[in-house]
Amino acid sequence: MADIQHIYEELKAAQVPLSEYNPDDQFLHEANYALSPHQHEGRIVSYGFVSVSKLKSLQNCTVVKAVEVSIKQARETADGKSIFVIVEDGHYAGLLIFQQLRETEYSLVLLQKEVEGILCVADSNGTTRFFSPNGISIHELRRWRIKPNISSTAKIIKGSAPMVDYTSLTKVLEFCFYSLSANKIGATIVWFLQEPSDTALRAARPQTSTQAFHMNLFASQNLQALPSVLERNDGAALMSPAGEIVGVGTHLQVSAKSEELIPPYAGTRHTSARRFSYDYSESLVFTVSSDGPVSIFSDGLKVTELYTFDSEAAAEFYRSVVPDPNDVHESSCEVICPKCGKTSIVHEILIYGWRERETAECPLCGTQLASRRCFQLNSQIIKSLGR
Numbered sequence: 001m002a003d004i005q006h007i008y009e010e011l012k013a014a015q016v017p018l019s020e021y022n023p024d025d026q027f028l029h030e031a032n033y034a035l036s037p038h039q040h041e042g043r044i045v046s047y048g049f050v051s052v053s054k055l056k057s058l059q060n061c062t063v064v065k066a067v068e069v070s071i072k073q074a075r076e077t078a079d080g081k082s083i084f085v086i087v088e089d090g091h092y093a094g095l096l097i098f099q100q101l102r103e104t105e106y107s108l109v110l111l112q113k114e115v116e117g118i119l120c121v122a123d124s125n126g127t128t129r130f131f132s133p134n135g136i137s138i139h140e141l142r143r144w145r146i147k148p149n150i151s152s153t154a155k156i157i158k159g160s161a162p163m164v165d166y167t168s169l170t171k172v173l174e175f176c177f178y179s180l181s182a183n184k185i186g187a188t189i190v191w192f193l194q195e196p197s198d199t200a201l202r203a204a205r206p207q208t209s210t211q212a213f214h215m216n217l218f219a220s221q222n223l224q225a226l227p228s229v230l231e232r233n234d235g236a237a238l239m240s241p242a243g244e245i246v247g248v249g250t251h252l253q254v255s256a257k258s259e260e261l262i263p264p265y266a267g268t269r270h271t272s273a274r275r276f277s278y279d280y281s282e283s284l285v286f287t288v289s290s291d292g293p294v295s296i297f298s299d300g301l302k303v304t305e306l307y308t309f310d311s312e313a314a315a316e317f318y319r320s321v322v323p324d325p326n327d328v329h330e331s332s333c334e335v336i337c338p339k340c341g342k343t344s345i346v347h348e349i350l351i352y353g354w355r356e357r358e359t360a361e362c363p364l365c366g367t368q369l370a371s372r373r374c375f376q377l378n379s380q381i382i383k384s385l386g387r
Helices: 001-012 026-034 071-076 105-115 152-160 166-179 200-205 226-231 256-261 268-279 311-323
Strands: 038-040 044-045 047-052 063-064 083-088 089-096 118-122 128-132 135-140 145-150 187-192 237-241 245-250 282-286 293-300 329-337 343-351 354-361 367-376 376-381
Touching: 001 026, 001 200, 026 047, 026 083, 026 118, 026 166, 047 105, 071 083, 071 089, 105 128, 105 166, 128 245, 145 152, 145 256, 152 166, 152 293, 152 376, 166 187, 166 226, 166 282, 187 268, 237 376, 256 268, 268 282, 268 293, 311 329, 311 343, 343 367, 367 376
Parallel strands: 047 083, 187 237
Antiparallel strands: 038 044, 047 118, 063 089, 083 089, 118 128, 128 135, 135 145, 187 282, 237 245, 282 293, 329 343, 343 376, 354 367
C-alpha cells in the first residue's frame, strides 16, 4: 500500500481535490493505473476514468454496470476518448460509453463539468491529465505541472484590469489554455483593450495582415486556422478590442525605461511580452510557452502571480473578532508611483488602538507608495486606460 499512499501524496501536491487517505479508495488505484503507462504491441495505449460521488444522468452515453464487466476488461476497453471506467463513491462501478469522441482538451474540460467529478485521461504519449474544479493537473516526463481553472484565472485578471469583459476574457483564456497550450504551440497574443495609439502601432507592426481570414476569438469565428497560423509565424499576434486577430509576425518594440525596470524573464518571448505590457497599458499580453505553460502580463507584471487583497472582506473578518466592530475602518486610494508611473490601489485597514508603522510598496518597482500608522496596508497595481 506504500505505492498507493505515495500516489495520494503526489496528487494532493498537484492540487487534485481528494478526501482523507483511504488505501481501498478505487480512485487511487485507477490513478496509479493511469500514471503507469501500458503498452500493446510496443505502443502506449490511452486510458481514462471518471470519479464521482454519484453518477448523474448523462445524455448520449451508455452505462455498463460493474456486474457486467470486470475491472480488468473495463481498463482494457477504456480509451479515455469515448469510453471511461467509472469510480463511484470510491468503488469501481462499470464503464461509461459516449457516442462521440472527447479528444480535445476543451471537450474534456466540458466533460468534467458535466459529470461534476474528477476526470483522468492518460494519452498515447504518456501524458496523464487530471481534470477537476481546481484546473488541470498534468503529469508528463515524471514531472507535475498545474494548469489553473479558467474562471479563477479570469477573476485574478479582472482584479488588475476591472474594465475587461469577463466573457471575452474567458474566450481568450480558453483558446490559450485548451488550443495552444494543449498542443504545445508557442505564441504571444497582444489584446488591445482599446484602440491602440499611433505609438503602440509603431511598436507592434505586424509583418502579415490576417484580416482577410476574419478570425475572431470572441465570436469563435474561423478559429480552426489560428493555431496553424501562429505555429508558422514568429512574433506576436495582434488582437483588436473586438476580438479580431488583425495581424501576426509582430516583433514587439519596447522602451529603454521598460528594459531598465524589468529584467530578462523566462526567455525572449516572455521578456518582450512583459516589457511591452509595461509600455502600453491598453494591452493585455498572453504568452504560451512551447512546453505548455501560459503567462498573462499587464502593466509589466505577470498578473496570475500577483497577490490580490480583498480589503472589504478582511475588514468584515476583523469586525467579527474584535470586541467593538466600530473600531475597524477600511479605506483605499489611488497612488501613482513616482518611479515607474503605474497606478496602484492602496488599501488601508485601521483598528483603533493598533498603531504600528506599516508601508506599501509598488508591486512593479518596489518604490514606497504609502506609510501609515495602521493595522494593515497593501497595494495592488490596477490598469488605468487613457493615462
